[in-house]
Structure formats: C-alpha cells, structure tokens
Amino acid sequence: MTKRHAPPASELSLTGASEALAGAGDDEAINRLSRRRFLGLSGLSVLGAAAGSSLLTACSSQSVGSRIAARQKDGILQIAVAAAPSNINPLDSGSEVTRWISEPVVETLYMYDESLQSVPLLAAGEPVISADKLTWTMKVRTGITWQNGDPLTADDVIATLAHVTDLSAGSEWITYFIGYVQSFEALDRQTFAIHLSKPYGLLRSHLTNLPIVHKDYVASKNTMMGTGPYKLDSFTPGQSFTMTRYAGYHGDKPAFNGITYTVLQDGATREVSLKQGKVDLITSVPFGDLDALKGSDDVVVQITEAPLDILTYVLIEKEPFSDDNFRKAVAVSMDRAGVVQKVFSGQATSGQGPIGPAELGYDATLQTYAATPNYELARSLLAKATTTQRSFTLTIGTEGTIKNVAQVLAAGWAQVGIQVRIEQLTGGPWSNKWLSRGYDMLMNTFQSGFTSGPANYLTLAPADSTNVLSCGYHNPVADALLAVVWQTTDDKARAAALAKLDRILAEDAVIFPPAYPRLAVARLASLSPVDENLLRASRISPQKLHFTG
Amino acid sequence: MSAATETVSEVYRDRTGGFIGRIVPTRLRIFHGFASWLGLICLGLFLLIATVGRLFGNPDLLVTAGAEPPSTSHWFGTDTLGRDLFARTATGAWTSLLISVSCIVVAVLIAVPLGMWAGSKHNKRADDFIMRGLETVQALPMLIFVLFVLMLVGSDPVQLGPFTIGMEARISVCLALGFVPFFARIARAATLVEMQEDYVAALRVIGVKPRYILLREVHVNVMPAVGVQCFLAIAIAIFAEGGLSFLGLGVAPPQATLGNLIADAGSQILNGLWWYALLPGAVMVLGILGFNLVGDAFNDSLLGSRSAERA
Numbered sequence: 001m002t003k004r005h006a007p008p009a010s011e012l013s014l015t016g017a018s019e020a021l022a023g024a025g026d027d028e029a030i031n032r033l034s035r036r037r038f039l040g041l042s043g044l045s046v047l048g049a050a051a052g053s054s055l056l057t058a059c060s061s062q063s064v065g066s067r068i069a070a071r072q073k074d075g076i077l078q079i080a081v082a083a084a085p086s087n088i089n090p091l092d093s094g095s096e097v098t099r100w101i102s103e104p105v106v107e108t109l110y111m112y113d114e115s116l117q118s119v120p121l122l123a124a125g126e127p128v129i130s131a132d133k134l135t136w137t138m139k140v141r142t143g144i145t146w147q148n149g150d151p152l153t154a155d156d157v158i159a160t161l162a163h164v165t166d167l168s169a170g171s172e173w174i175t176y177f178i179g180y181v182q183s184f185e186a187l188d189r190q191t192f193a194i195h196l197s198k199p200y201g202l203l204r205s206h207l208t209n210l211p212i213v214h215k216d217y218v219a220s221k222n223t224m225m226g227t228g229p230y231k232l233d234s235f236t237p238g239q240s241f242t243m244t245r246y247a248g249y250h251g252d253k254p255a256f257n258g259i260t261y262t263v264l265q266d267g268a269t270r271e272v273s274l275k276q277g278k279v280d281l282i283t284s285v286p287f288g289d290l291d292a293l294k295g296s297d298d299v300v301v302q303i304t305e306a307p308l309d310i311l312t313y314v315l316i317e318k319e320p321f322s323d324d325n326f327r328k329a330v331a332v333s334m335d336r337a338g339v340v341q342k343v344f345s346g347q348a349t350s351g352q353g354p355i356g357p358a359e360l361g362y363d364a365t366l367q368t369y370a371a372t373p374n375y376e377l378a379r380s381l382l383a384k385a386t387t388t389q390r391s392f393t394l395t396i397g398t399e400g401t402i403k404n405v406a407q408v409l410a411a412g413w414a415q416v417g418i419q420v421r422i423e424q425l426t427g428g429p430w431s432n433k434w435l436s437r438g439y440d441m442l443m444n445t446f447q448s449g450f451t452s453g454p455a456n457y458l459t460l461a462p463a464d465s466t467n468v469l470s471c472g473y474h475n476p477v478a479d480a481l482l483a484v485v486w487q488t489t490d491d492k493a494r495a496a497a498l499a500k501l502d503r504i505l506a507e508d509a510v511i512f513p514p515a516y517p518r519l520a521v522a523r524l525a526s527l528s529p530v531d532e533n534l535l536r537a538s539r540i541s542p543q544k545l546h547f548t549g
Numbered sequence: 550m551s552a553a554t555e556t557v558s559e560v561y562r563d564r565t566g567g568f569i570g571r572i573v574p575t576r577l578r579i580f581h582g583f584a585s586w587l588g589l590i591c592l593g594l595f596l597l598i599a600t601v602g603r604l605f606g607n608p609d610l611l612v613t614a615g616a617e618p619p620s621t622s623h624w625f626g627t628d629t630l631g632r633d634l635f636a637r638t639a640t641g642a643w644t645s646l647l648i649s650v651s652c653i654v655v656a657v658l659i660a661v662p663l664g665m666w667a668g669s670k671h672n673k674r675a676d677d678f679i680m681r682g683l684e685t686v687q688a689l690p691m692l693i694f695v696l697f698v699l700m701l702v703g704s705d706p707v708q709l710g711p712f713t714i715g716m717e718a719r720i721s722v723c724l725a726l727g728f729v730p731f732f733a734r735i736a737r738a739a740t741l742v743e744m745q746e747d748y749v750a751a752l753r754v755i756g757v758k759p760r761y762i763l764l765r766e767v768h769v770n771v772m773p774a775v776g777v778q779c780f781l782a783i784a785i786a787i788f789a790e791g792g793l794s795f796l797g798l799g800v801a802p803p804q805a806t807l808g809n810l811i812a813d814a815g816s817q818i819l820n821g822l823w824w825y826a827l828l829p830g831a832v833m834v835l836g837i838l839g840f841n842l843v844g845d846a847f848n849d850s851l852l853g854s855r856s857a858e859r860a
Contacts (some may be wrong), residue, residue: 019843256558266815266816267816268816268817268819268820269816270816271819272819288629288817288820289820292820292821318737335611338611341614341615342614342629342630342631343630359813400813403802404629404630405803406802407609407630407803408611408630411609411610411611411630411632411803411804414609421801422801422802423801424801424802
C-alpha cells in the first residue's frame with residue numbers, strides 16, 4: 001500500500017506564513033512572527049493608532065472661525081468641486097464639470113442678467129437678423145483683450161464656431177448647430193455673420209451659452225484662454241486648478257486675488273472640508289448631507305430649482321416599450337415619491353414630462369402621474385399588454401445618485417412583476433448606447449444650464465422622429481411643436497409649444513422622469529451669497545462673490 | 550508508539566491544554582489553541598449569516614422611509630434607501646462566498662493538472678513552458694490582473710445556449726485565473742517531492758504507467774497541500790471580491806455583495822450612520838479572519854504533523 005506523504009509546508013505555503021507551523025515542535029519557529037501573532041499585533045496597532053489620532057485631534061483643535069479668517073486673508077477663493085475633466089477645453093463640453101471651472105476664465109457673446117434675460121457681453125449689441133431669418137450679423141465689442149494681451153476680434157468668434165461645428169473636433173456643441181448653421185464669416189475686424197439653412201430662433205440661446213475662445217487656443221485641450229476676470233495659471237489634472245486675477249479685465253474688478261478649485265470626489269469630504277473652513281464653497285452637495293450642513297452656524301446651504309434633469313428614455317421601436325400598455329404600466333408604477341424622499345431627501349419635485357420646474361415651458365398643472373405608484377392600474381395595463389416580456393435593462397451612469405434612483409425604481413417595478421436588470425456604464429459607453437439605440441431604458445443625470453440656460457432642449461431631442469437621437473416615437477404633432485421650439489425667436493411661442501409637447505410626451509409615456517431634483521451649493525457664512533437667479537441657469541459666477549468677514 | 554507520533558501528541562497536548570483536550574473529540578483536535586477556535590467561531594458565524602441569514606427578509610424591498618439604526622425589527626438597521634441591512638448583508642455574504650468558493654474551485658481545477666504535469670516533467674520543456682507562462686501572469690499583482698481581464702470581457706451578460714454568464718460568473722473566472730499560478734506552483738512543488746519518493750520508484754520498477762502513478766498515487770498526496778491553501782485563498786478571494794465591488798466592478802445593483810455594501814455606505818459614517826459600513830464590514834472581517842485562521846489550523850495540523858512524521 002502506498003504511503004501518503006506531504007511535502008514540507010515551507011515549499012507549499014501560499015503566503016509564506018506557514019513555516020512557523022511546519023515544524024510543530026520547533027521552538028525557534030514558534031517564536032517567529034506567525035500569521036496569528038501578526039493578526040493580534042495588527043489589531044493592537046490599529047487600536048493604538050485610533051487612540052493616538054483622537055488624542056492628537058483633541059490637542060490640535062483650533063476654532064474654525066479663526067482658521068477661516070486666517071486663510072481668507074490671502075484673498076483666494078477656495079472652491080471644492082466633485083469632478084474635473086481631463087480635457088479642459090470649454091468648447092468641447094457643456095457639462096457643469098468643465099464649465100464650473102472655466103466660468104471665471106471664458107465669456108460668451110451674450111450673458112444672462114439677474115432676471116435671466118439674454119443681454120450683450122462680448123457682443124456690441126443685439127444681432128441683426130435678415131428678413132428671411134437666415135443670416136445673423138453681429139459685432140464684437142472693441143477694447144476687449146484676451147488674457148495674453150491680444151485684442152478680441154471677429155476672427156476669434158469664427159475660429160470658435162469652426163471648432164464646435166467640426167465633426168472631427170468632438171465638441172458636444174455640434175449637436176446644437178448641425179442641420180441649422182450652414183456657414184459663418186468675418187465681415188471685418190469686428191463684424192461677423194452666421195448663415196443658416198433654416199430659421200433657428202434657438203441660436204440666441206446658444207450664443208448666450210457658447211464660450212468664445214482665443215483663435216489660437218480653440219483646439220487646445222490642456223489650457224484655457226478667455227477674456228474673463230481670472231486666468232488659469234496652472235492645474236493638476238483631476239486634482240486642482242489655480243487662477244489669478246486678470247489685470248486687464250474689461251469689466252468690474254473682481255474681489256478675489258485668485259480662485260483655487262480643488263477636486264474632492266467624495267461628498268462627505270467636501271462637506272467636512274467646508275465645515276472645517278478649508279474651502280469657501282462646495283458644489284454637488286450630497287442630498288443626504290443637507291440636514292447635517294444646515295445644522296452648522298458657519299455654513300449656508302443654497303437650494304434652488306435648476307435645469308438639473310434625470311434623462312429618462314425608453315426605446316419605443318423595440319419590445320417591450322413598443323407596447324403602449326407596457327410603457328404606461330412602467331410609468332404609473334414608478335415610485336416617484338420614493339425617489340424624491342429616499343434619494344433626494346425631499347429636495348426634488350415629483351416627475352411628469354421631460355420639462356422641469358426651472359425650465360422654459362414647465363406646466364405645474366400637469367399631473368399625469370401620482371407621486372405614489374399605482375400598482376393596481378399598472379397590473380391592469382400589463383394584463384392588456386400584447387407583449388409578454390416582463391423584464392428590461394435599465395442602463396444608467398456610474399454616479400451614486402442615479403444608481404440609487406434606479407434601485408428605488410426597480411424595487412417598485414418588481415411589485416408588479418417587472419424585473420429590471422441595472423447596467424452601469426461610464427459616460428462614453430452610455431452615450432454610445434444612446435446613439436446606437438442599443439437600450440431598453442436609459443437614465444442619467446444631466447445639467448443643461450451651460451448649454452440651454454433655464455431650459456433643456458437636449459432632453460426633447462429623442463422625441464423628434466427625425467433626430468439622430470430619436471427613440472422611435474412618431475407623432476406629427478410632436479414633430480411640429482419641436483420645429484416651433486427650435487425655429488421661433490418668440491420666447492412666448494416657444495414656451496407654449498414646450499408646454500404642449502411636455503403634456504403629450506408625458507401622457508404617451510415617452511419621456512417620464514421620476515423627479516426634478518433641485519441644485520444645492522453650500523458656502524461659508526463669510527462668503528457672499530451665490531445669485532440664486534443665475535443658479536437657476538447653473539451659474540455660480542465666483543467672480544461676483546466676495547468675503548463678507 | 551513511534552517517535553514521530555509521540556512528537557505530534559506532545560504538540561497537541563501543549564496547544565490544546567487540558568480542558569479543550571478533555572471536551573474535544575480527538576478527530577477535531579486540528580483546532581488547537583485560542584486562535585484556531587476563534588477562527589472556527591468566526592467562520593461558523595459567517596457561514597450562518599451567509600446561509601440561514603438569507604432566509605430573513607427581502608434584501609431589495611424598501612421597508613422604511615430612510616436609514617434607521619439597528620432595532621429588534623431590523624437587526625442591522627436599514628440603509629439610506631430603507632432596505633433591511635441584515636438581509637442585504639446576508640445576501641452579500643452569500644454572494645461573496647459563492648464567488649470566492651467557485652473561483653477557488655475553478656482555479657484548482659485548472660492549476661492542479663498544470664502544476665502536476667509541470668512537476669512530473671521537471672526541467673523539461675513542458676515544465677519550462679508552463680512555469681514561464683504562470684510567471685508572466687504572476688508578474689502583475691492579482692487585483693490589477695483581474696481588473697485588466699474584467700475590462701477585456703466587459704459587463705454585458707453573455708448567452709451560452711441556455712446559460713447566461715452573468716457578472717458573478719465572470720468575476721469568479723477572472724479571480725480564478727489570478728489564483729491559477731499560486732495553486733499551480735503548490736501542486737508542482739508537491740509533485741516534485743512525491744516523484745522522488747520510494748513508492749514512486751517502486752511503482753515504476755514494477756511497470757506501472759507514469760500516467761497511472763501521477764493520477765492515482767501522486768495526486769492524493771498533492772491534494773492535502775492544495776486543500777489547506779484553499780482556505781487561505783478563499784479569504785483572499787473574499788477580500789478581492791470586496792475590493793472589486795468597492796471599485797464598482799463587481800456585480801450590478803441592486804444585488805448586494807459585502808464589497809458594494811461597504812462602498813455604498815462610504816462616508817455615511819460621518820453622517821452618524823455608523824451601522825451602515827460597520828456591520829457589513831464586520832461580517833466581511835468574520836469571513837476573512839475565519840478562513841485565515843481555520844486555514845492556518847489545517848496547515849498546522851495536516852502539513853505540520855506530516856513534517857513531524859517525516860522527521
């Protein structure tokens with residue numbers, strides 16, 4: 001019979017710790033650091049470190065007020081943001097991630113005033129629109145210089161437009177210009193013209209949001225050259241951005257010597273940094289932390305309705321959402337109240353159609369869906385549905401808020417027997433799903449203030465049957481209303497068309513977001529308030545703030 | 550009684566002490582010493598939560614308006630979405646256990662034949678080829694290697710006939726690939742030792758085929774060494790799965806794993822929700838500590854006593 005042997009443990013150990021155990025009677029081995037002794041020592045070390053750090057914290061306590069006062073003497077505004085782009089070109093992205101950082105550096109042809117009306121900034125006046133509404137002619141102001149000393153000219157505007165309409169440049173702005181902007185030209189040093197293929201009333205909105213960049217820097221992805229009150233001195237990708245005041249700024253002299261943006265991805269870290277007075281202002285305040293922040297005397301939380309949307313699209317050209325009854329069952333069994341309370345701590349409005357309270361065309365009387373899910377109605381709608389499919393994939397972004405929204409909704413839909421697979425994708429793959437129509441239901445958060453001001457036109461694009469983002473919805477009335485929204489220069493006519501469209505899309509269960517979240521920023525009490533009107537268009541405008549202490 | 554047996558008995562007597570020695574049956578005396586028993590208790594609790602605990606509550610149901618501290622109705626409290634945290638922790642522990650055990654099984658199934666083959670072909674081309682290949686994989690830290698493979702395979706479910714390969718299976722396989730070099734080296738080392746034993750030479754002399762010797766005789770002596778390391782590897786796998794889920798590369802929500810529970814809890818401890826991260830974290834520690842210490846006990850008992858026997 002074969003003798004069963006084993007090789008020496010020292011040869012076999014996965015971790016190398018078993019040598020002490022291999023020689024069971026070996027005193028030397030037993031006295032060496034075994035795994036068990038190591039675990040014990042580690043535990044004691046952790047306890048010791050915790051006690052030591054508490055003691056050090058207690059010994060080093062310093063009043064927050066005196067720390068803030070000492071720090072603010074340098075005249076530098078410290079802002080903590082949740083994210084920073086790898087490509088800092090403000091022409092390539094309209095997201096708040098890029099634009100909150102570029103806000104003090106670059107300016108637009110028109111700007112929003114305190115009542116959110118579009119007024120000239122770099123433009124010398126109102127645009128002259130031809131009788132056929134196909135040519136817009138504008139002048140840029142004289143005497144304005146870039147942060148490198150060069151004068152602002154019409155060529156800079158033309159270079160900016162050329163960049164954002166160049167398919168190969170990869171600018172997000174191309175979706176707003178393609179199909180409408182045919183060409184553009186500089187007529188003289190200060191004058192330029194934009195030629196359109198069809199009337200495009202929304203152009204004024206875009207010119208109020210599109211930053212103008214120095215012609216030599218339009219393609220640069222690692223620097224910014226603008227006409228704003230602060231110039232970018234240096235930045236560490238993904239970590240911090242340092243700006244100093246531009247002495248040659250054409251407008252009022254800003255209060256701060258400089259602005260520093262620090263990226264603190266974790267919401268609680270931003271919150272603690274603010275409470276400790278290490279930063280003056282934080283963006284993207286976690287909704288779950290609002291109560292904790294409100295309880296602090298040194299901190300002020302500002303919350304306002306803003307164009308902060310939960311993009312929610314279903315692919316109507318494919319089962320199961322091609323079935324009207326299935327779609328409506330999903331819409332009525334959506335746990336809107338759960339999302340408002342559990343995800344946004346009550347700082348959101350229950351969702352109906354695509355247009356939210358801060359956006360042009362919002363209709364507060366539209367109440368197609370109750371805040372609490374109607375499971376009875378959903379079951380009866382499902383019973384009428386021709387599709388037998390009772391599951392779908394919900395494709396969301398990677399951000400924590402949207403993940404929580406998806407989980408609350410999935411729990412609600414499970415009550416009526418609809419099983420949901422949640423798929424989390426980063427920005428690029430998520431957008432590819434949208435463009436390639438490879439989704440069942442898409443959801444993500446999106447802030448449109450820097451592309452549409454107090455409106456969100458991108459949200460409506462999938463409802464247009466001719467749009468590249470179309471979800472397969474074909475309704476001539478909706479298409480006609482969208483044409484009015486895009487083409488009219490009359491804001492009242494646009495608002496009326498938007499309201500009608502909002503109702504149609506909600507009632508047909510084409511676009512039905514669960515909630516309209518509010519925008520929250522928090523600041524130290526020693527910093528002047530952020531203009532809440534401008535905040536409704538996502539603007540923080542740090543160049544307009546000052547220390548009050 | 551031989552000298553070797555006497556040595557082993559002395560070790561047992563020394564380490565179990567009189568009391569444990571009297572109440573614990575001889576066959577359970579692999580658990581000698583406080584740490585081993587602590588490991589067994591930790592592992593028992595972990596397995597209890599992962600198996601029986603799953604029967605209590607629905608992990609996806611929103612049962613309260615928001616986060617609530619532990620109470621008699623919700624033993625571990627509830628999370629910010631109002632879900633029962635004990636139910637989620639138990640489900641998470643089960644998922645983590647399933648992924649970890651299955652990954653070790655897959656790793657052993659791949660690694661042991663490879664390692665034994667390499668060991669039987671010592672210093673030959675096949676040995677060199679296998680070992681250099683495994684060293685290439687080992688050149689990357691395991692978690693980095695797994696992250697790399699996970700990115701390559703993506704997150705979409707793959708349909709293989711009637712079977713859907715979900716994220717759990719994918720993580721298991723990726724972790725398993727990361728463990729293959731470790732187990733293969735252990736199997737190879739054990740095979741090398743066995744191949745030099747007299748019984749192998751004797752079997753060769755009487756004309757037994759090499760394949761038979763390897764599969765029927767050497768194999769049974771290699772497996773104890775591999776088996777002991779499995780416990781330690783499961784602890785590492787639970788930790789690695791937790792790390793992957795923490796980074797958002799684990800199973801999709803709302804499926805709970807210990808890693809994604811801790812990740813979701815994140816900074817909630819700063820808002821006073823101490824139970825959110827602490828309790829799932831404690832269960833993870835139970836599992837890791839339990840598997841580690843029980844693995845040590847087996848290592849000590851099986852391999853240690855054999856070394857003593859060999860001496």
